Amino acid sequence: xxxxxxxxxxxxxxxxxxxxxxxxxxxxxxxxxxxxxxxxxxxxxxxxxxxxxxxxxxxxxxxxxxxxxxxxxxxxxxxxxxxxxxxxxxxxxxxxxxxxxxxxxxxxxxxxxxxxxxxxxxxxxxxxxxxxxxxxxxxxxxxxxxxxxxxxxxxxxx
Numbered sequence: 001x002x003x004x005x006x007x008x009x010x011x012x013x014x015x016x017x018x019x020x021x022x023x024x025x026x027x028x029x030x031x032x033x034x035x036x037x038x039x040x041x042x043x044x045x046x047x048x049x050x051x052x053x054x055x056x057x058x059x060x061x062x063x064x065x066x067x068x069x070x071x072x073x074x075x076x077x078x079x080x081x082x083x084x085x086x087x088x089x090x091x092x093x094x095x096x097x098x099x100x101x102x103x104x105x106x107x108x109x110x111x112x113x114x115x116x117x118x119x120x121x122x123x124x125x126x127x128x129x130x131x132x133x134x135x136x137x138x139x140x141x142x143x144x145x146x147x148x149x150x151x152x153x154x155x156x157x158x
Contacts, residue, residue, distance in 0.1 A: 017154050027146050027155065034139055037097075044104060044128065045069065048121050051111060056118050065118075069125035076133025083134060089142040096135035103128050 021027055045066070052065045084092060103124040110116040140156070147155040 017151060018158065021147055021151055021155050021158060024146065030142065030146060040100065041132065048125060051116060052118060052121050055116060061118055065121055065125055068122045069129045072126060072130040073133045076130055080134045080137045084138050084141055089138040092138040093135055096131040099127055099131045
C-alpha cells in the first residue's frame, strides 16, 4: 500500500515535471533541432560509407572513412568545454550547422557532378567529426539555460 502510493506520487510528479518542460517553446525548438541534427548526422555516416564503397570498391576504405569521421572526437573533447565557455553554446551550434551544411551540400554537388573522390569524403568526414565533437556538448550545455538546473535530468531523459 505504501509502495503503491509512493509510486503513484512519483509518477504524477514526474508527469507534471515533463509537461512543464515540454510546454516550453524554446525547449521544443531545441528538441526538434536535435532530432534533425541526429538524423542528418547518421544519414551522412550511412551515405558517405555507401559512396566510399561505390567509389573505391574497398571495404577497408569504408572503415578508414569511419575512422576519419571519429578521429576528431577525442581531440575536440579536451577543448570543447573551454571553447563553449568562451564562445557560447549558441554560436558554436550555429557555426557547426554552417559547417555541416557546407560539407553536405559540397558532397552532394560532387556526387551529382561525378567528381567525388575518397579524399573529399575523408576531409568532409573529419570536418563533421570536429563539429560533432564540439556541438554535442554545446547542445547539452544549452539545456541548463532553457530548463534550469532543477529540471536538467528530466530534460536529458526527454
